[in-house]
Amino acid sequence: MKDTITRIVLIVVLLVLYVGVNGGVSDLLISQEGMDVALKQGKSMWVGLGRWMSHINWMLLLQKRASISGKPDPAVAEALHRRYDTTTDQDPYLVLAYEHGGVELATIGQPKLGLELLDKGIGVVGETNWKLPSYAAQIVSQYLKDDPDAETKARKYLEQAKKVRGHPFYIESALVRIQSKESQDDPVAMAKLWKEVGTLTGADAAGRFVPEGKNAPELFYGDSGERYSEQAREKVVSILRKVRQDAAQAKDPAQKETLEKQAAEIVKVVKTMIGAEHVCSYCFAEYQAGDKFCPNCGRDVDVYGVCPKCGEVLESAAKFCSHCGVDVSKVGSRKKAAPADSSPAPNQGR
Amino acid sequence: MTDSISDYIIETQDLTKIYNRWFGLRMTEAVMGLDLKIQPNCTFGFLGPNGAGKTTTIKMLLGLVRPTRGGGCVLHRPLGDQDVRKYIGFLPEEPAFGRHLKAREFLTLCAKLSHVEPNEQRQRVEKALQTVRLDHRAGSRLAEFSRGMLQRIGIAQALLHDPTLLILDEPMTGLDPPGRREIKEIMLDLRQREKTIFFSSHILSDVEELCDSVGILNRGRLVLAGPLADLLAASGVEYTVTNMPATLLPSLEPLVAGMQKKHNQWILQVTDEAHQETVREILKRGGCSDAESRRLRKNLDDVFMETIEADNERRGKETQHG
Amino acid sequence: MDDVMVIAQNTASRVLRMKALYFLLAIVTCIIASGQLYGDITIGREKEYFLDLGFAMIMIVGVLCALVACFDLPRELREKTMVAVLSKPLGRDRYLIGKFLGVCEIALISMALVGVGLMILTAMAGRYRPNLEIVKALILIYAGVVQLTAVGVVLGTFLKEWLATLLTLVIFWGSYALGYVAANTEGFVQTIIHLLPNFAIMSSDNVVARDGVIDWRLVGGGVLLAGLYSLVMLIVAGLIFRRKDIA
Numbered sequence: 001m002k003d004t005i006t007r008i009v010l011i012v013v014l015l016v017l018y019v020g021v022n023g024g025v026s027d028l029l030i031s032q033e034g035m036d037v038a039l040k041q042g043k044s045m046w047v048g049l050g051r052w053m054s055h056i057n058w059m060l061l062l063q064k065r066a067s068i069s070g071k072p073d074p075a076v077a078e079a080l081h082r083r084y085d086t087t088t089d090q091d092p093y094l095v096l097a098y099e100h101g102g103v104e105l106a107t108i109g110q111p112k113l114g115l116e117l118l119d120k121g122i123g124v125v126g127e128t129n130w131k132l133p134s135y136a137a138q139i140v141s142q143y144l145k146d147d148p149d150a151e152t153k154a155r156k157y158l159e160q161a162k163k164v165r166g167h168p169f170y171i172e173s174a175l176v177r178i179q180s181k182e183s184q185d186d187p188v189a190m191a192k193l194w195k196e197v198g199t200l201t202g203a204d205a206a207g208r209f210v211p212e213g214k215n216a217p218e219l220f221y222g223d224s225g226e227r228y229s230e231q232a233r234e235k236v237v238s239i240l241r242k243v244r245q246d247a248a249q250a251k252d253p254a255q256k257e258t259l260e261k262q263a264a265e266i267v268k269v270v271k272t273m274i275g276a277e278h279v280c281s282y283c284f285a286e287y288q289a290g291d292k293f294c295p296n297c298g299r300d301v302d303v304y305g306v307c308p309k310c311g312e313v314l315e316s317a318a319k320f321c322s323h324c325g326v327d328v329s330k331v332g333s334r335k336k337a338a339p340a341d342s343s344p345a346p347n348q349g350r
Numbered sequence: 351m352t353d354s355i356s357d358y359i360i361e362t363q364d365l366t367k368i369y370n371r372w373f374g375l376r377m378t379e380a381v382m383g384l385d386l387k388i389q390p391n392c393t394f395g396f397l398g399p400n401g402a403g404k405t406t407t408i409k410m411l412l413g414l415v416r417p418t419r420g421g422g423c424v425l426h427r428p429l430g431d432q433d434v435r436k437y438i439g440f441l442p443e444e445p446a447f448g449r450h451l452k453a454r455e456f457l458t459l460c461a462k463l464s465h466v467e468p469n470e471q472r473q474r475v476e477k478a479l480q481t482v483r484l485d486h487r488a489g490s491r492l493a494e495f496s497r498g499m500l501q502r503i504g505i506a507q508a509l510l511h512d513p514t515l516l517i518l519d520e521p522m523t524g525l526d527p528p529g530r531r532e533i534k535e536i537m538l539d540l541r542q543r544e545k546t547i548f549f550s551s552h553i554l555s556d557v558e559e560l561c562d563s564v565g566i567l568n569r570g571r572l573v574l575a576g577p578l579a580d581l582l583a584a585s586g587v588e589y590t591v592t593n594m595p596a597t598l599l600p601s602l603e604p605l606v607a608g609m610q611k612k613h614n615q616w617i618l619q620v621t622d623e624a625h626q627e628t629v630r631e632i633l634k635r636g637g638c639s640d641a642e643s644r645r646l647r648k649n650l651d652d653v654f655m656e657t658i659e660a661d662n663e664r665r666g667k668e669t670q671h672g
Numbered sequence: 673m674d675d676v677m678v679i680a681q682n683t684a685s686r687v688l689r690m691k692a693l694y695f696l697l698a699i700v701t702c703i704i705a706s707g708q709l710y711g712d713i714t715i716g717r718e719k720e721y722f723l724d725l726g727f728a729m730i731m732i733v734g735v736l737c738a739l740v741a742c743f744d745l746p747r748e749l750r751e752k753t754m755v756a757v758l759s760k761p762l763g764r765d766r767y768l769i770g771k772f773l774g775v776c777e778i779a780l781i782s783m784a785l786v787g788v789g790l791m792i793l794t795a796m797a798g799r800y801r802p803n804l805e806i807v808k809a810l811i812l813i814y815a816g817v818v819q820l821t822a823v824g825v826v827l828g829t830f831l832k833e834w835l836a837t838l839l840t841l842v843i844f845w846g847s848y849a850l851g852y853v854a855a856n857t858e859g860f861v862q863t864i865i866h867l868l869p870n871f872a873i874m875s876s877d878n879v880v881a882r883d884g885v886i887d888w889r890l891v892g893g894g895v896l897l898a899g900l901y902s903l904v905m906l907i908v909a910g911l912i913f914r915r916k917d918i919a
Contacts, residue, residue: 007911008911018866025873051881416915450685504756
């Protein structure tokens, strides 16, 4: 009897210890890279075999897809959708399945099923993947035009894609395209629209990453402290150039005056979008360290990035002039340093 | 437990096992209120018909089965004590051991489990194999062994660690006559070496040959126990009369327990002490003074059957009245 | 300890003597090898496919080995082998520990064989190299298998083999599923879930497949968990088993 009690006490003590260690291990497990995503949903039901079963399903899917051509029977399309659904149930992070499945179902005449699949994917990886919402927007605006809410929906998807860092600029372009239907002919309104769409949001605005890839928007601070996509600024600048050109060629003085007024308005917009970089005060083209004239319009610009003593152009991160050796650490370099990044690799899902 | 260490090797008080099946809806009384006392250096035969509870009792003694009530001591330690098993050799009723093992491997394994000193293990195993005459099959797998050979291996593993108490459950079953003789010889040898043997059997002739004392278990209750000599003690006289005149028969008939004619001889059994003198007188008067008389020694078979039948009858009545 | 090791060795050798086991391991290795053939249809994800398949197979092997614990105790009881063994001075607790260690040994050997197979196949694939992360993930899978074995021993002490096996699998499935739920719960509910064996550690192969690095602390924690849980389960099993009549 005494022995039994000792054992029960021992069990309780060990279990308390176990619960403590288990809590710690579970937290550590979730914090492992690649683990967080696996913890969310679906996976548990398949006792660790989900991904593997999903692989098998995925391969069967690839085989099935090869046999489908043109626009098959709705029943066939539905069966295909079901298989995509199961596959992504087993491995919710099989992003390829959402991407391929969404587009494929739409092209074989089932845009709604495609959208359903993409929605499921957006629910899982929407915060890190811009492709799924962008495909969804495309399906909505291309295949579901008859829907009265099509435009709103497409815009919602694009807005979501825009929040994901590393998204390409055509997301912004598509947003502008949707919203510019009435203001197509008004350059000032267009400039304002580009500014609005070009305002960085989500992870980009938080500035926690180093831009990567040629499509990635470069970051800079605007006057108001907001960040704008560089490509958006270039769009506005190009509108400005167009208006100035038109104004220069205009023969009617009244029209010329209107255009110049518009140009002045656009200049105001551009100015709010300039951050740390050095741009020509007239045409807003960017120039390099040591340039004395704007490479675009040839006007004088403020020289920067040179040795204050001998005028030699400095290396961007140099502390001393390579020519005369003077300490230049207090002289502004080519660009204001972007805020340092704390978490380097962006988590892109797959 | 009593403070004074008892003299008995095995001692039980009110040892009872009731099996509850179906959460107590069906109860089987396997052993009821067993009081056993076995002295050192004694060979005890534990008898009883099938299902009497012999194996259950043995398992309780070994601590394999927990008693429902009561308890006892084996080698002066309470039932179920682990360390005391070092001094007990046990042969199970159905010797089933790892079939994939070779005989020698199995015995080595048993030697390790019985805490035989590592440097003695080899020697003990070989000796045990020789004792049961299986040394020529030491390298064969147990799966290839016949029932009788398994029984011998079982005995070998029981003897391996040189125990003071041997508990053998049906050691003779499954053996051929030479095998039985060998086992008997082994047991007699152990007896000479002052080991205590507790064995169950229903081969009564073997028991009669080997045992100092017996206990008879029927339907879970110990109905008879005591030294074999006492149980089989004379309780009558047998007369062998040659050429007895037939005229004597009517006067003898009411007095004798049994009469038998063999050729020209009559064998008369008189169990009642009071009639013995009268019968002798009648025979003397009838001119049969050559009658040979000898004390009647009971047969264990008869004692066993009588006891079991009497007990069954009594218990039958009890249940009827109760 | 000698007698415990004898029981363990005997349990392991009985199973490791079965040709069927090696047949199973060979088939499993062949299935993993077939992962090399996925090649092009995986659209650039062959490493992930291959490793997932490998780890899944090793986990299946481990779980099957753990189920031996469910079979072995009822079998020994039924075949009356237990009567002979338990009449020896070895106590029931030590017998259970021996059984547990024996089954762990079977699982270790089987999983190590397939694990080495996985490493060799990984090296043969050429595109990616076998690394320490695979070993870490295997250790964590083994930690899960050890916990499952302990559960199997407890259930094997009082249930029939099929029932014990079924219940062990249900507990495996349930705890696995709840291990994921635990991440999203708090307080009391989380504590209750944390009382269950932690099988979620077995899915650390995800990290390997995604080129991540498994924290050594996680490996240590997993091993510690397996040890603690096995200890608890063995004490529980002992409490149940000591009341059992070896009829």
